[in-house]
Amino acid sequence: MYSESANVINNVLRRNGSLKNLVYSSTFQNKKALYALSCETLRYREVLMDIANHCALIKDKQLKNNENLIAVLLYEHLLGKGIKGKHKMIIQKYKSSIHSRCERLKLETGTTDIKNALQKLLPTSDEVISLPKYVRINTLCANKDDIITELNQQFHLTTSNKLEEINQFVYDNDIPDLLKFHPSVDLHHNPLYLSGKLIIQDKASCFPAYILNPPAGSQVIDCCAAPGNKTTHLAAIMNNNGTIFAFDKDKKRVKILQTMVNKAKATCVRAECKDFLSINPMDNLYRKVEYVLVDPSCSGSGMINRQQQFTDEVKSCTDKRLEQLSKFQISIVKHALSFPNVRRVVYSTCSIHEQENELVVEEVYSKFSDKFDVVEVMPGWKFRGRDSYKNGRKCLRMSYEESQTNGFFVACFERIKQSDNVEMETLNHVNTVSSQCSFKSENSPVKVFSNKNMRNKRHTRTLKPKSKKLTQTLRATSHWDVTEVS
Numbered sequence: 015m016y017s018e019s020a021n022v023i024n025n026v027l028r029r030n031g032s033l034k035n036l037v038y039s040s041t042f043q044n045k046k047a048l049y050a051l052s053c054e055t056l057r058y059r060e061v062l063m064d065i066a067n068h069c070a071l072i073k074d075k076q077l078k079n080n081e082n083l084i085a086v087l088l089y090e091h092l093l094g095k096g097i098k099g100k101h102k103m104i105i106q107k108y109k110s111s112i113h114s115r116c117e118r119l120k121l122e123t124g125t126t127d128i129k130n131a132l133q134k135l136l137p138t139s140d141e142v143i144s145l146p147k148y149v150r151i152n153t154l155c156a157n158k159d160d161i162i163t164e165l166n167q168q169f170h171l172t173t174s175n176k177l178e179e180i181n182q183f184v185y186d187n188d189i190p191d192l193l194k195f196h197p198s199v200d201l202h203h204n205p206l207y208l209s210g211k212l213i214i215q216d217k218a219s220c221f222p223a224y225i226l227n228p229p230a231g232s233q234v235i236d237c238c239a240a241p242g243n244k245t246t247h248l249a250a251i252m253n254n255n256g257t258i259f260a261f262d263k264d265k266k267r268v269k270i271l272q273t274m275v276n277k278a279k280a281t282c283v284r285a286e287c288k289d290f291l292s293i294n295p296m297d298n299l300y301r302k303v304e305y306v307l308v309d310p311s312c313s314g315s316g317m318i319n320r321q322q323q324f325t326d327e328v329k330s331c332t333d334k335r336l337e338q339l340s341k342f343q344i345s346i347v348k349h350a351l352s353f354p355n356v357r358r359v360v361y362s363t364c365s366i367h368e369q370e371n372e373l374v375v376e377e378v379y380s381k382f383s384d385k386f387d388v389v390e391v392m393p394g395w396k397f398r399g400r401d402s403y404k405n406g407r408k409c410l411r412m413s414y415e416e417s418q419t420n421g422f423f424v425a426c427f428e429r430i431k432q433s434d435n436v437e438m439e440t441l442n443h444v445n446t447v448s449s450q451c452s453f454k455s456e457n458s459p460v461k462v463f464s465n466k467n468m469r470n471k472r473h474t475r476t477l478k479p480k481s482k483k484l485t486q487t488l489r490a491t492s493h494w495d496v497t498e499v500s
C-alpha cells in the first residue's frame with residue numbers, strides 16, 4: 015500500500031486527477047485505507063519532508079529519492095499504524111535521528127506530543143504557496159510617476175526582483191506597467207485600487223493582451239471577456255483609441271465586466287452578453303476586426319489556489335471533461351480565425367493540460383495552416399510549450415515552479431501575408447528540388463528568383479544542380495524565374 019499511496023500522491027501533485035478518482039482507479043483493493051493514508055500524508059507532506067531532510071532519509075539508496083514514498087512511510091511511522099513489511103527495516107535505520115528531530119519540533123512548538131507538534135506546523139492555506147502579488151498601473155486614468163510617488167509613501171520601490179522586505183515593490187521585468195509586491199501584501203483596500211488606478215492582475219494573465227498588442231485605432235474582439243482583466247488591459251494598450259467588442263455569454267459575468275470596464279475608464283469597450291460562436295464573422299460590424307483575443311473557459315488547473323487543495327478540487331480534470339473543453343476551445347479559436355480581416359489571434363488558458371493547450375493549437379493549425387502561422391512569441395521567455403508538438407516551442411507556458419505565477423499557456427496565430435503565401439509554396443518547391451542537387455563545383459550555379467521584380471536575398475536561392483537536366487526540371491516545374499549564372 016505504501017508504494018501505491020506514493021504513486022497516487024505523485025499523480026495528485028501532478029494534477030493528473032483528483033485524489034478520489036486516482037484511488038478508485040487504482041488496482042489496490044482496500045480503497046478506504048489507501049484514500050485515508052494518501053489524504054493524510056498529503057496534509058502533512060511539508061512537515062514530514064522537513065523531518066526527512068533532517069534525518070537524511072531523503073538520501074537513502076533503497077528509497078531512491080522517492081519523496082512521496084518517504085512521506086508516506088514517515089506518516090505511517092509517526093502518526094499512523096506503524097510500518098509493516100520490508101520498509102520497516104529502512105525506517106528502523108533512521109529511528110534515532112527521526113526521534114531527535116521530533117523532540118526538537120515538540121520543543122519549538124511547546125507541545126508534548128508529535129501529532130500536536132506537526133499539526134501546529136501545518137502551513138496555513140495562505141502559506142502553502144506564496145505567489146507574489148501583481149498590480150497593473152491603469153494608464154487610462156493614472157500617471158505612472160504619480161502612482162509610484164503615492165505607493166512610495168507606504169512601500170519602497172526597489173530594483174531587486176527578490177523582494178526581501180515585505181514593504182518592497184518592483185517593476186516587473188517582462189510586462190510594462192506591472193508592479194510586483196511581496197506575497198503577503200493585500201492591496202484590496204488601497205485607495206489606488208478602489209479608484210481603478212491600480213488593477214490587481216496576476217502576471218500570467220497579462221501576457222495575452224501584451225502579445226496581441228493591438229495598435230491604437232484597431233478593431234478588436236475579446237471573445238470571452240468577463241470579468242474583464244484582459245479587456246481593460248487591451249484598452250490601456252490601445253489608449254482607448256479604437257473599439258473592443260467584448261463578449262461573454264454569461265449574463266451575471268457581463269455585469270461584472272461592465273462594472274470593471276467603467277471602473278477602469280475603458281471607454282473604447284462595447285461589452286455585450288453574447289455567445290461568441292453565434293457572432294457572424296461576415297457581419298459588416300466586424301469587417302474591420304484585425305485582432306482577436308481568445309481566453310475561453312478552461313479547467314483552471316493552473317490556478318495555484320486549486321493546487322493548494324490537494325483533495326478533490328482537481329476533479330475538473332477528468333478525461334471526459336478535458337475532452338469536452340478541448341473541443342469547445344478548438345471551435346472557438348477556429349471561429350476567431352474565420353473573421354475575414356483578422357490578422358492576429360491570441361489564444362490563452364489557465365490550464366496546465368496539453369489537451370487544452372498545445373493540442374488545441376495543433377488541431378486548429380492543421381485546418382488553417384494555409385492561411386495562418388503559429389508565430390513564436392517572446393523568444394526571450396524561457397518556459398515554452400511542449401516540444402513534442404510541432405508548434406509547441408513557439409508558445410509560452412508559465413507555472414508556479416518556473417515563473418512564480420499561476421499555470422498559464424499562450425499561443426499566437428498570425429495571418430500569412432498573401433505574398434508570403436505564394437512565396438512559401440515556391441520556396442517549398444525549390445527546397446525539394448534543391449535537396450536533389452549536389453554541390454558539384456563543375457556545374458554552374460543557378461539563381462532562382464521567386465519574383466522577377468524582387469531580386470533580393472529573401473526571394474533568391476542559389477542552387478548548383480547535379481546535372482543540366484535538373485536545371486531544366488527546375489525551370490519547367492517551378493514558376494520561379496530560373497537563371498544560370500556564369
Ligand SMILES: C[S@@+](CC[C@H](N)C(=O)[O-])C[C@H]1O[C@@H](n2cnc3c(N)ncnc32)[C@H](O)[C@@H]1O
Pocket residue numbers: 219237238239240241242243244245261262263264267288289290291309310311312
Ligand atoms: C477564463 S474566463 C475569461 C476571463 C477573462 N478573459 C479575463 O481576463 O477576465 C472564460 C469566460 O468565457 C465565457 N464563455 C464561455 N463560453 C463562451 C462563449 N461561447 N461565448 C462567449 N463567452 C463564453 C465564460 O462565461 C467566462 O466568463
